[in-house]
Amino acid sequence: METKPPIKAIIVGGAIAGLTLAHSLKHANIDYEVIDAYPIASPVGASIAIFQNGCMVLDQLGIYQDLRSLVHPLKTMNIRLPSGKLVAGPPAGALLEQRFGYSVCLLPRKRLIQLLYDHLEDKSKVHAGHGKRVIRVDHSVDGVEVFTEDGSSYSGDVVVGCDGIHSSVRSEMWRHADLNQPGKSLADRSAFVSEFSCLFGIAGAVPGLPPGEANIVHGKTVSFLTFIGLNGDVYFFLYMRMSERYQWPDSPRFSQEQAESLANANIGAKITEDVTFGDIWIKRRTFTLLPMEEGVLQNWHWGRFTVVGDAAHKMTVNLGQGGNGAIESAAALANALNEANLSRRGDRVSQEEIETALSNYQEFRRPRLSNIAHAAYEITRIQALEGIKPWVFLSTLYFDSTMLANLSTEQFLGTVLLNYIRRPIRLDNSLWLQDRNKPFTKSPSLQMVACVVLVLTISLVLKA
Incomplete structure (x- = not known):
């Protein structure tokens, strides 16, 4: 029988979303090429926390x-007031590891990207560095052709933008969509806004x-997150x-001098x-x-275009789910393309x-x-202490040390896994296979909340 x-x-995009997708497509016997304007694992000074949902897919x-061998796992999350005073120190990382079988892995972002790249069997499919910036994408009912600054071109059935908030693929998708359906991209062009900055x-x-x-x-003025990792x-x-x-794309660009200030x-x-913070700042190696x-x-695709990760969904880093969300989205896209590959009617997959x-x-x-x-x-x-919600949150956490782990558990039970690869064995004895309808969070007593809100507010005022 002839194989199609x-x-x-x-x-x-050859970072977390793009390389995770490459691995996922390889397991589905779908061909791919990866293009990135920068060398793989360029040093940008960022770190990342891979939580249980990201770990499941990577497993x-x-x-x-x-x-896991590269990290010192997260065990405890200390929640503090501006004075540094401890409100609660829940063992959220340890509880999540117990429940799911995975550690919360803290490491430099470039180290994770390098790991993803090192695990690729065929590195000839990765084209990164000087001259590989995408300048144009041609689109037809028969396929796509992607052109780069060095004059190269790459043809395929679908083009996937894993190239971040300033995605060139998304811009080309909008250009083609508007040519065929004027105004199609109008709402999405104002989808991204920024109110907070992050050093x-x-x-x-x-x-x-x-x-x-x-x-x-x-x-209120500034808030902080510190993870302490290996060494x-x-x-x-x-x-x-x-x-x-x-409003994007008019978000500000900051200089190193502004960061230092x-x-x-x-x-x-x-x-x-x-x-x-000064004790940390004096030991700094990188900063941005x-x-x-x-x-x-609203629209993650048009024709043979689609976007994944920050190009489609961008969020603040406070929750630590940007990279993990990109991993899940890559898995979801791979599932959909695998189904299309298996069910197509002709030798060549149609645009439909x-x-x-x-x-x-x-x-x-x-x-x-x-x-x-x-x-x-x-x-x-x-975390910016806006309104009454922070005090309800802190009050509840003060009385319930499992709250953070419970909220995360409910979130991670919905993790998108690759549906054509066996579920990891380590999940077999985890909460993943237990009653997924069981609520993990509890509603606090209103009287208790009101009392603790008052106490914490007075404490904050006295410490200010």
Whole structure:
């Protein structure tokens, strides 16, 4: 029996979303090429936390065990007031590991990307670095052709934009959509806004910040997150509301001088009662200041175009689900393309079949992603102490040390797995196979909340 040629995907973007998709397509016997304007695993000074949902997919792809060997897992999440005073120190990381069988893995972003790249069997399919910036995508009923600055071109059945918030594939998708359906992209062009900025970086070990802990410091002016990873390395985040709300693509670009100025203005801020941000800043190795765009596109695809990760759904980093969401979205797209590859009628997959697959990907994935993006939106404002919600949150957490783990458990039980690869064995004895309708969160007593809100508010005023 003659074997039909596989679907071929042109993946633009060789970071977490693009390389996860490449691995996923390889397991589905779908051909691909990866294109990136920068060398793979370029040093950008960012860190990442891979939570249980990301770990599940990476385990299916045979990557989790090597990932786990690179990290010191997160065990405890310390929730603090601006004074550094501890509200609660729930063992959220340890509980999630017990429930799902996976550690929360903290590491430099480039190390994860390098790991994904190293696990690719055929690296000749990856074209990255000088000259590989995408300048144009041609689209027809027969396929797509992607052109790069160095004069190269890559042909396939579908083009996937895994190229971030400033996605060139998304711009080309909008251009073609508007040519065929004027105004089609109008709503999505205003989907991304930014209200907060984030100064993030990596620093050396700091006394008083032990590996395996995180500190989340709530504050009106600035708030902080620090993860302490392998060898005591500190992955730090300083969040601040900007003076105005920006619409993408007019988000501000910050210089290193502006980043240093922001840091120096907050060196006395408390991370714990005994450690200041200045103690971390003096040990800095890398740092960057960026706006944090937020938004989810209404349309993730058109014709043979589609987008994955930050190109489709961008959220603040406070929840730590940007990279994990990209991993899940890559899995969801791979599932849809696998179904199209197996069910196609002709030797070559038609545009109609591709469009059906991409529509299925969006319809399946977007509702869950929108809920997670909303959770990121809320936690960002909670950490900025906006309104009454932060005090309800802190009060509940004060009395229930399992709350963070419970909220995460409910979220991770909906993880999108690759449906053509066996579920990882480590999940067999986890909550994954137990009663997934059981609620993990409890409603706190209103009287208890009111009392603790009063106590914490007075405490904050006295400590200010």
